[in-house]
Amino acid sequence: MVYQYDLKLKKDVKQSRMNTMRYWLLIVILLSPLGSATSYATIKIGTPAFNPPFEISDTEGFDMDLMRIICRRINEDCKFYPMEKPMLYNALNQRQVDVAIGGFTISETRSIKYIFSLPYIVSNGTFIVLKNQLFTSIKDLAGKKIGVVEGSDYEQFLTEQFGSQYQVVSYQGPIHLMDALEKGEISAVFLDSFARDYWVSYSSGEFTSLGDTVPVGSGMAIMALPEQALLLNRINEQIKLMESDGTYINLYNNYFSN
Structure with a gap:
C-alpha cells in the first residue's frame, strides 16, 4: 500500500x-x-510608378501619405515598391509585396482572387478631351479612339461596357496616355475623376472634361491576397479611426480641396 x-x-x-x-x-x-497580431519587419507596399494624384513620385502622393499614417498608427515600418501597374498583380501573387494600392477598385471579378480593405475614396470614371476639339457631349465620341491606361479598372470598364461604341486603345501609364491625347492620336481618354482634375489643372487650359462621371467599381481600396486578412483588418481599423478623428478629411483636403 x-x-x-x-x-x-x-x-x-x-x-x-x-x-x-x-x-x-x-x-x-x-x-x-x-x-498577438502578425508583426512585419517591414510592410512591403506595391504602388504604380506614376498615377497622379495618388502616386506623384516614388515618395509623394495621396496613397503614400495615407499608408504612412496607417503604418505609423499600427507601429509598422513601410516601404514602397513602385512599378508599372500591370506588374502589381504578379508582385502580389509572388509575395514580393504584402499589399498593393493605387487606383484598385473593389470589383466582383477581382474579389475572386484578392481581398480588399474598406474603400478609402470613391471611384468614378470620366472623359478628358482637347478643349479645341469642341466636343459637346459623350455622344460625339461614338466610333472614336478612346485611350485608357493599360491594366487599369477604367480600361476593363470601358472595354466591357462600351467596347462596341468606341475604339479602346491602351497605353502603358498616364504619361503616354496624355501625350497621345495631346498629339491628337486619340480623341479622348477615360480615367478616374481625381486624375481628370489633376491633368486638367496642370494642362494650362489644353484639356477639359466631357460629360458626367460614372461609377466604376465600389470605391478604391487596398488590395492583398487572402493570407493577409489580419493585416487588412488592422488597416481597416485605422481607416475608420482616421475618418472619425478628422485625420482623413485633413489629408483629403490637402490633395483635393480645390
Missing part, C-alpha cells in the same frame, strides 16, 4: 510540474509577438 501511495504521489507531483510548465509557456506565448 505504501508503495502504491508513493507511486501515486510521484505521479501527482510530475503532473503538477507539467501543468505549471504549460501555464508559463502559455504566458510566454501570449506576451510574445507570436501571440
Whole structure:
C-alpha cells in the first residue's frame, strides 16, 4: 500500500510540474509577438510608378501619405515598391509585396482572387478631351479612339461596357496616355475623376472634361491576397479611426480641396 501511495504521489507531483510548465509557456506565448497580431519587419507596399494624384513620385502622393499614417498608427515600418501597374498583380501573387494600392477598385471579378480593405475614396470614371476639339457631349465620341491606361479598372470598364461604341486603345501609364491625347492620336481618354482634375489643372487650359462621371467599381481600396486578412483588418481599423478623428478629411483636403 505504501508503495502504491508513493507511486501515486510521484505521479501527482510530475503532473503538477507539467501543468505549471504549460501555464508559463502559455504566458510566454501570449506576451510574445507570436501571440498577438502578425508583426512585419517591414510592410512591403506595391504602388504604380506614376498615377497622379495618388502616386506623384516614388515618395509623394495621396496613397503614400495615407499608408504612412496607417503604418505609423499600427507601429509598422513601410516601404514602397513602385512599378508599372500591370506588374502589381504578379508582385502580389509572388509575395514580393504584402499589399498593393493605387487606383484598385473593389470589383466582383477581382474579389475572386484578392481581398480588399474598406474603400478609402470613391471611384468614378470620366472623359478628358482637347478643349479645341469642341466636343459637346459623350455622344460625339461614338466610333472614336478612346485611350485608357493599360491594366487599369477604367480600361476593363470601358472595354466591357462600351467596347462596341468606341475604339479602346491602351497605353502603358498616364504619361503616354496624355501625350497621345495631346498629339491628337486619340480623341479622348477615360480615367478616374481625381486624375481628370489633376491633368486638367496642370494642362494650362489644353484639356477639359466631357460629360458626367460614372461609377466604376465600389470605391478604391487596398488590395492583398487572402493570407493577409489580419493585416487588412488592422488597416481597416485605422481607416475608420482616421475618418472619425478628422485625420482623413485633413489629408483629403490637402490633395483635393480645390
